[in-house]
Amino acid sequence: MKCNNAWLGIDNPFLTALASGFELHEAVVEDWLALQQAAQADGIDCQLLSSYRNFHRQLQIWNKKWRGEATLFDKYGVALDYRQLDDNGKIEAILTWSALPGGSRHHWGTDIDVFDKRAVEQCDNGFDLVDAEYRSGGPCYPLAQWLDNNLSRFGFFRPFTEDNNGVSVELWHLSHAKTAADFEQQRNVNALADVIAGADMEGKDAVLSRIDELYHRYVLNEGI
Secondary structure, eight states, rough: OOOGGGGGTTTTTTTOOOOTTEETTTTTHHHHHHHHHHHHHHOOOOOEOOOOOOOHHHHHHHHHTTTSSSBBBOTTOOOGGGOOHHHHHHHHHHHSSSTTTTGGGGGGGGEEEEEEEHHTTTOOSOOOOEEEEESSTTTTTTHHHHHHHGGGGGGGSSSSOOOOSSSSTTTTTTEHHHHHHHHHHHHHHHHHHHHHHOOOOTTTHHHHHTHHHHIIISSSSOOO
């Protein structure tokens, strides 16, 4: 069964609420819980940071970042000076780590962000969800290694593993391959442009002037 608006984060009828309060696509729940249980058995406290996000939540994230109310990072996880960025600079800084409203894989309920909750709580350096935290010496490095060896047997893959000047590498972002494939086939730039045009979105004129490029570079993550 398909829902034409679900890929845009609107009226997704496939969601199931977890005890933790997160929502996932109904076809993903069993595999996620099995992955989590297997990680726990190996001493990894794999927990959700993010799962389903609807269009309006993604819009809030975008507007907050556009207004400089949240820190923007470059692709290396280094904080940027918001005051030095023009409109195109803000677009690219935001899209390096956050999707366009309507263009997020989190709209589908098939994609999750995960972390090692216990390891992070034991770390004194805070947690920013940046690449270094999942590399050697970071609190989530053991989790990242465990996922390297195990995520495929539960039906998951990482959609953002290469830096091609699109979305940055996100070792924490997992996607349920079989279920996400249906949504991937529904994506199209015209529907995305229409939903953005009708939204109360900061910087939308600058975005819409580049929508074809941004769609391929960041939504499809084809880079440049």
